[in-house]
Amino acid sequence: MAELNLFGYCHGRTFAHRLDVRWKLACLLMLTSAVMTAKPAAMGPLSFGAILLWTGLRLPLKRFGRELLAFLLFLMFVFSARAVSTPGDPWLSWGLVHVTRDGVREGGQMVWRLLMILVLGLVFIATTRPADLKAAVQWLLRPIPLVPEQKAATMVGLLVRFIPVLHQQIQETQSALAARGAVARRPSLRKIRTIVLPTMRRAVLAADQLSLAMMARGYQERRTEADFYTGWSEYLALASAGVILVGTLII
Amino acid sequence: MIRLENVGFSYGNGQWRLKDVSFAVPAGELAIVAGANGSGKTTLLRHINGLLLPEEGRVLVDGLCTRNALREVRRRVGMVFQHADAQIVGETVSEDVAFGPENLCLPRPEIDGRVREALDAVGLAHKRHQRPHLLSGGEKRRLTIAGIMAMRPKVVVLDEPFSSLDLFGVQQVLRQILALKASGCTVLVTTHDLDKIITHADRLLLLHEGRLVAAGPPDHILPGIEQFGVREPDATRCGMPVRSWLN
Numbered sequence: 035m036a037e038l039n040l041f042g043y044c045h046g047r048t049f050a051h052r053l054d055v056r057w058k059l060a061c062l063l064m065l066t067s068a069v070m071t072a073k074p075a076a077m078g079p080l081s082f083g084a085i086l087l088w089t090g091l092r093l094p095l096k097r098f099g100r101e102l103l104a105f106l107l108f109l110m111f112v113f114s115a116r117a118v119s120t121p122g123d124p125w126l127s128w129g130l131v132h133v134t135r136d137g138v139r140e141g142g143q144m145v146w147r148l149l150m151i152l153v154l155g156l157v158f159i160a161t162t163r164p165a166d167l168k169a170a171v172q173w174l175l176r177p178i179p180l181v182p183e184q185k186a187a188t189m190v191g192l193l194v195r196f197i198p199v200l201h202q203q204i205q206e207t208q209s210a211l212a213a214r215g216a217v218a219r220r221p222s223l224r225k226i227r228t229i230v231l232p233t234m235r236r237a238v239l240a241a242d243q244l245s246l247a248m249m250a251r252g253y254q255e256r257r258t259e260a261d262f263y264t265g266w267s268e269y270l271a272l273a274s275a276g277v278i279l280v281g282t283l284i285i
Numbered sequence: 286m287i288r289l290e291n292v293g294f295s296y297g298n299g300q301w302r303l304k305d306v307s308f309a310v311p312a313g314e315l316a317i318v319a320g321a322n323g324s325g326k327t328t329l330l331r332h333i334n335g336l337l338l339p340e341e342g343r344v345l346v347d348g349l350c351t352r353n354a355l356r357e358v359r360r361r362v363g364m365v366f367q368h369a370d371a372q373i374v375g376e377t378v379s380e381d382v383a384f385g386p387e388n389l390c391l392p393r394p395e396i397d398g399r400v401r402e403a404l405d406a407v408g409l410a411h412k413r414h415q416r417p418h419l420l421s422g423g424e425k426r427r428l429t430i431a432g433i434m435a436m437r438p439k440v441v442v443l444d445e446p447f448s449s450l451d452l453f454g455v456q457q458v459l460r461q462i463l464a465l466k467a468s469g470c471t472v473l474v475t476t477h478d479l480d481k482i483i484t485h486a487d488r489l490l491l492l493h494e495g496r497l498v499a500a501g502p503p504d505h506i507l508p509g510i511e512q513f514g515v516r517e518p519d520a521t522r523c524g525m526p527v528r529s530w531l532n
Contacts, residue, residue: 165375
């Protein structure tokens with residue numbers, strides 16, 4: 035069965051799980067800004083804090099490793115691009131390609147920052163129920179004129195809901211093709227067509243059935259909305275994120 | 286009470302999917318709609334929920350016509366689709382169950398209470414935070430039933446609820462159907478696999494090529510049912526009563 039943990043919520047009762055999603059989002063923005071602006075000296079304490087946060091939330095470390103694999107190629111690309119494009123003393127050379135010491139250092143720092151942001155993002159996703167995320171989207175869009183925030187939030191929710199379904203359908207189509215001897219063929223336009231067309235058709239049919247099911251359950255734009263709450267824990271979280279942000283700017 | 290009066294419907298290709306269908310199911314009854322593939326069972330159920338409106342005749346639920354009081358009818362009629370995956374809207378089990386009550390604009394504490402109650406009833410309370418696509422086929426089917434139960438409808442219609450389920454899955458879903466009936470709901474179930482539920486049915490409706498060819502107590506209709514593409518239960522072929530799948 036298709037399982038995309040990247041979009042997964044891990045149920046728990048920790049401080050981060052209980053935090054109001056709007057404040058949690060604000061904290062995420064502040065901490066991300068701190069990571070992006072932090073000087074190398076501040077990255078150590080920030081990383082230590084991120085590890086403490088991850089372990090404190092009792093999120094499975096194995097899972098983080100699995101999620102990280104999906105980003106490994108991207109991080110390698112970022113590192114390589116920085117390593118060869120930053121001017122400086124050549125460290126290694128292959129023909130016209132020169133890897134510089136400054137490039138390796140900058141690439142390493144960039145990958146480190148991205149890793150930290152990834153950890154923060156995963157913490158946010160793993161501790162936020164999709165319904166709360168949807169409610170936050172709705173709340174954020176509300177002040178924007180001419181944007182139907184409830185429709186947009188429902189679409190976000192359905193998108194998240196549909197990703198594993200699509201993934202599963204692609205896998206099923208691939209298995210069906212393999213069962214009929216299509217596995218040995220080289221990648222070709224025909225093979226792409228044989229996967230994409232049935233998957234698209236099934237996705238459209240599934241979307242059609244889903245809309246029928248929503249109608250059958252009385253879907254309407256005016257629905258019960260999510261409850262938001264603000265207490266001392268929200269203020270404490272925001273203050274902590276603020277202190278970290280200011281601290282990184284000072285160091 | 287469900288009442289259909291001379292209902293006719295076509296998908297616009299000139300071929301009637303339902304033609305001149307009339308019957309009534311009193312409140313609190315469990316009725317089976319049987320028929321071969323393409324006989325119009327699903328089309329019939331969609332009329333009761335108001336997903337489809339008849340071109341001829343009318344459909345009444347508790348005296349309300351689907352054409353004039355669609356929203357009220359949908360509040361009263363819960364529909365469980367054949368493919369559970371297509372019906373699951375929420376990203377977690379409890380969110381999916383809450384979807385219907387949220388559409389009813391109920392206050393949040395009441396929604397939470399209904400979700401708890403429905404999940405307890407179908408035995409999925411321990412999986413309330415799980416993502417629905419990771420559930421088994423039987424669990425998904427029970428989740429869709431819980432989603433309907435949380436809306437507390439007076440009528441529940443289920444489209445092929447036993448398809449692709451193993452013995453335990455069938456038993457679990459059957460228990461839920463009987464529990465719905467025991468709670469006072471009128472229940473309509475489509476199937477061409479009568480063995481699994483016929484012993485619990487009060488009424489059997491037989492569709493053939495969009496027409497209602499028989500309606501009444503199951504014992505009266507089962508003999509000769511095979512000419513309409515529905516297999517008669519082995520027990521009744523041998524002149525014995527059908528045993529419940531729950532025994």
